[in-house]
Amino acid sequence: xxxxEQSPQFLSIQEGENLTVYCxxxxxxxxLQWYRQEPGEGPVLLVTVVTGGEVKKLKRLTFQFGDARKDxxxxxxxxxxxxxxxxxxxxxxxxSNYKLTFGKGTLLTVNP
Amino acid sequence: xxxxxxxPKFRILKIGQSMTLQCTQDxxxxxxxxxxxxxxxxxxxxxxxVGAGITDKGEVPNGYNVSRSTTEDFPxxxxxxxxxQTSVYFCASSPxxxxxxxxxxxxxxxxxx
Numbered sequence: 001x002x003x004x005e006q007s008p009q010f011l012s013i014q015e016g017e018n019l020t021v022y023c024x025x026x027x028x029x030x031x032l033q034w035y036r037q038e039p040g041e042g043p044v045l046l047v048t049v050v051t052g053g054e055v056k057k058l059k060r061l062t063f064q065f066g067d068a069r070k071d072x073x074x075x076x077x078x079x080x081x082x083x084x085x086x087x088x089x090x091x092x093x094x095x096s097n098y099k100l101t102f103g104k105g106t107l108l109t110v111n112p
Numbered sequence: 113x114x115x116x117x118x119x120p121k122f123r124i125l126k127i128g129q130s131m132t133l134q135c136t137q138d139x140x141x142x143x144x145x146x147x148x149x150x151x152x153x154x155x156x157x158x159x160x161x162v163g164a165g166i167t168d169k170g171e172v173p174n175g176y177n178v179s180r181s182t183t184e185d186f187p188x189x190x191x192x193x194x195x196x197q198t199s200v201y202f203c204a205s206s207p208x209x210x211x212x213x214x215x216x217x218x219x220x221x222x223x224x225x
Binding site for chain 1: 152219
């Protein structure tokens with residue numbers, strides 16, 4: 001079973017602060033995705049990373065995939081209240097493994 | 113664009129009752145998934161399908177059944193509902209390749225009393 005551990009589980013910060021959340025596994029994934037979920041809604045994809053060492057930027061969000069493709073991080077610069085939500089990482093297997101496995105998520109609250 | 117549609121949005125079941133959660137997608141995606149999400153937790157995979165006629169178990173399949181007779185539909189059946197099945201259920205679909213975006217429905221909030 002491929003497990004994804006996310007940390008921290010909860011994070012409450014003030015507007016304007018920077019933060020990093022982590023997603024770690026002992027397994028190798030062919031791809032890793034980050035989703036954001038708001039209350040009462042399904043998760044929505046933010047980014048997919050597929051290459052070890054890959055860095056992707058989405059405005060104030062920076063995503064990194066570890067060299068060994070076992071871990072990833074999400075860094076938010078100058079957080080805003082609109083960034084509040086549950087951030088989930090999800091790993092996709094390779095070959096004949098079609099499962100998309102999710103971590104437990106990081107619940108981020110950005111206070112004005 | 114409809115995307116992934118789940119029905120119903122809310123349901124209360126009594127212990128021992130059965131029901132089917134409906135999921136349909138109009139994007140012609142081969143991959144479909146059923147997840148459950150408990151408070152403070154991430155998504156746990158119940159069942160998934162890689163195409164019509166093909167289904168397989170995820171992490172937590174006990175107490176559930178699925179079928180995939182068409183590309184569009186992937187219903188989840190709960191037999192003999194138990195309080196432990198109280199959760200929010202999400203259906204998702206994605207194109208053929210793993211690593212492409214999974215599109216989620218809005219969820220079904222199920223309470224078993």
